[in-house]
Amino acid sequence: MELSPLAREKLARIGELTEEEKSRLKYSEQLTSLLAEYFTNEFSPDDLWKELKEHKDAGRVFILIDAQLKLLEAISLSGSEADFDKVRRGILAIETLKDEGNYTTLEQDLNGIDTLRRQYRDERDRTYRSMQEKVERQVSLAAEQVARQAATRGTVVDVQGSVEATIKASPEWKAFVSRHENTYGQKLKEYLTGLKERLKA
Secondary structure, three states: OOOOHHHHHHHHHHOOOOHHHHHHHHHHHHHHHHHHHHHOOOOOHHHHHHHHHHHHHOOOOHHHHHHHHHHHOOOOOOOOHHHHHHHHHHHHHHHOOOOOOOHHHHHHHHHHHHHHHHHHHHHHHHHHHHHHHHHHHHHHHHHHHHHHHOHHHOOOOOHHHHHHHHHHHOHHHHHHHHHHHHHHHHHHHHHHHHHHHHHHO
16 A cells, blocks of 8 residues: 655654654553543543553653643533543642642632533524424414324324424524534633643643
8 A cells, every 4th residue: 555645754754753752652551542542431530530640750751741631632512421521630639749830720720611501502492492482382373283184194293303404404403503602612722722721731
């Protein structure tokens, strides 16, 4: 298989890497494996802390920031509370390993992201419920009419399923979702960018 120009360029630069960069490459795979175990609940935040402490004690302090940055990548607006809590606990546990950590500021940043995620869900749910009330009235009336017309045939109308399908197919809902995702997606991106810069500083 022929390598892409980018892959060839990366290979060509391998010889130019510093000792620290070579070390980072070597331990990057280990870190990926470690975090996979953390996300599949094989490791607790305490287990993650112990594993990363061994790296720190061996002089590989860079792995602490790398781990936090990788954990940040798992944050999304629509992720579950449990997933966000796992990311948050992992990042804060790692911060306690740093000689000059900034736990309080980091915790405030993560609280800000948590608040943003809640606002995202609440606004989406409120808008959906508002549309649901309107559509439910329309679908119920239509269902009653269909039921009357088909009384002898025993037709049953799935009102709830029809309401959900009607809302999700409506241009109004699609426009709202698009605006909503863009607005909150941008705010999350700003939070994460600021957080990454602080972690790297």
